[in-house]
Amino acid sequence: MAHILVAEDERDIRELINFTLMFAGHTVTQAANGEEAFEKASAMEQKPDLIMMDVRMPKMTGYEACRRIKSVDNLKDIPVVFLSAKGQDEEIQTGIAAGAVAYILKPFAPEELNRRIAEILQQIGTV
Numbered sequence: 001m002a003h004i005l006v007a008e009d010e011r012d013i014r015e016l017i018n019f020t021l022m023f024a025g026h027t028v029t030q031a032a033n034g035e036e037a038f039e040k041a042s043a044m045e046q047k048p049d050l051i052m053m054d055v056r057m058p059k060m061t062g063y064e065a066c067r068r069i070k071s072v073d074n075l076k077d078i079p080v081v082f083l084s085a086k087g088q089d090e091e092i093q094t095g096i097a098a099g100a101v102a103y104i105l106k107p108f109a110p111e112e113l114n115r116r117i118a119e120i121l122q123q124i125g126t127v
Helices: 011-023 034-043 062-070 089-098 110-123
Strands: 003-007 027-031 050-054 080-084 102-105
Touching (some): 003 011, 034 050, 062 080, 062 089
Parallel strands (some): 003 027
């Protein structure tokens, strides 16, 4: 299965995502904010297959972290998926413009998250 880096500042949500993805067979690395996500992605020997990030986080937003990731040659091809409670078209377009391949709205059921991640991984050819 895939190696997924999850950046979410809400610990309970991060743990739910971690449990859900690990239960589905994925390997998960956790980050508490955008800055930590960028640092972890940069430092990993084996790059993640996918990065999931909340949009609104302290230290560095998901949008800022995505732009930084997309500006680094050995990271720019990692697909980024945004998680957000805000589903307005403008928010989604900002995420896509920052380099995301998808946008998942919160709240979500664990089965829905796994289904969407499976679809995204299949689209990018990881599974």
